[in-house]
Amino acid sequence: MSMDIALLHAVVEVAKAGGFREAARVTGSNASRLSDAVRRAEQQLGIRLFHRTTRTVVLTEAGRALIDRLLPAMNEVDAALDALNRYRNTPGGTLRLNVPVSAARLVLPALVPEFLRRYPDIQLEIVAESNVQDVFRDGCDAGIRYDERLEQDVVAIPIGPRIQRFAAAASPAYLDVHGRPAHPRDLIQHQCLRGRFASGVMPPWEFEREGERLSVEVKGPLVVSVGGAVDLALGTAIAGTGIIYLFEEWLRPAIDSGQLEAILQPWWLSFSGLYLYYNDRRLIPAPLQAFIDFVREANGAL
Template identity: 60%
Template sequence: MKVDLGDLNAFVVVARARSFREGARLSGSSASSLSDAVRRLEERLGVRLLNRTTRSVVPTEAGEGLLERLAPVLTEMEAALDVVNGFRSRPAGVLRLNVPISASRLVLPRIVPPFLAAYPDIHLEVITEDSFVDVIAAGCDAGIRYDERLEQDMIAVPIGPRVQRHATAASPAYLERHGRPEHPRDLLRHACLRGRFASGAMTLWEFERDGEVVTVEPTGPLIVRAGGGTDLAVDAAIAGTGIVHLFEDWLRPHLDSGVLVPVLEPWWQPFPGPFLYYPGRRFVPAPLRAFIDFIKAPETAP
């Protein structure tokens, strides 16, 4: 039975994404072209592969069986074809990265422009997402995460600053009205601007000094989505609404300008920097290999 490989690939993309629209976003195609491809495949095979509703797309039993056997084959085919890319004078293709918002703001700006200048035939797509996802299921080549959120079967390469700190700050006006906390537990009596993860868990504020670690769960007038709502929390802190606690590099411009001032600075806790991670497999796509080599180069290392 002769089946178009493009139709097979379209089925895999949609089945993984559980959505024609999301599959189109991840693959750079249109939802209508993916729908046409899946319909052609179903007609050729004589069996329904996807159950479609207005809210979701779910593989049928036949679809699940095909996806299980087909996905590894297509992945290996893509990797095998990508070997040819290695013989080009310059690597080419699409590189998709799944990264937290903090990395897109604090790590990638100093890496992406020179990387794209060095590899003009590579097109980079950065998908920002603070919830932990399977990068392969999401249609990405690699991701950026911190050590505690890395899967054990992934290859991890350091990227960006190797040591970062969480910083705490408030506006001069707020501290003049409410006083300055001298110990992390004093924050329990202050208005704190907090974040909530996509999972629903609240961010905890952790401090460390001379081997003593203190974790507090303060309260306050504002809760934002961690990552996406962080700038709102920073703006509220600048306006004098309360105390903010997040990456030092995120707050650094406001600390340097004086609109925010450090709070509990001797307690600011350092932590290891992020990693680029990707699946351990025989073939690494040429755009990803170029990116890995670029961030490993001494001139781009922190």
């Protein structure tokens, strides 16, 4: 039976993503195009591969049997094609990274332009989210996270500054009216601009000084999603509405310009920097290997 491999790829991507829209988002394709490809594959095979409703797309028994055999074969095909990169002057292909929004804002801008200049045949896709635990979600090749707790077969290498801090600040106008807190507990009496993770967790503000560490449950007039709406909180703080608590590097331009005034600086909490995570038991795609080598080179220059 002759079958266009592009149709089989469409079947695999829809099965992995669990739907046409999600598969289109992951692959950068079009949902209707994927749906048409799956329909044509089913016509050529003479059997239904997916049960479709208005809300779900689920593999049939025949579809599951096909995917169980097809997925390893497709991985081998992708690996064989990727191996051709060694014969190129520069590696090419797509590299997908799953990163926190803070990494996209504070760390990657110092790396990405030079990486893309050096490897013009690589297309870099960044999936920036605030609360994702699985770094390989959405078909990503690697991920960037703060915590160095490693899963089995996963390697972590440092990326970006090794020490970062959380900072607290407010506009001089706000502090002139409401007073300048001398201790983190004073924040309980202030208007604070808070963040909430996608999980619904609204973390307390944590501080540390000379071995003493404490958490403060603050309140205030504004809550934003961590990541997507942080700039709104920053603008609101600059406008004089309340106190903001965020990565120091995110606040630094406003502090240096005088739009914000740093407060409680002896209590600012330091923490270790980001790590690039990848699975070294899988065949590492050439674009990912190029990025790993690039990050290691950058680390050596620090």
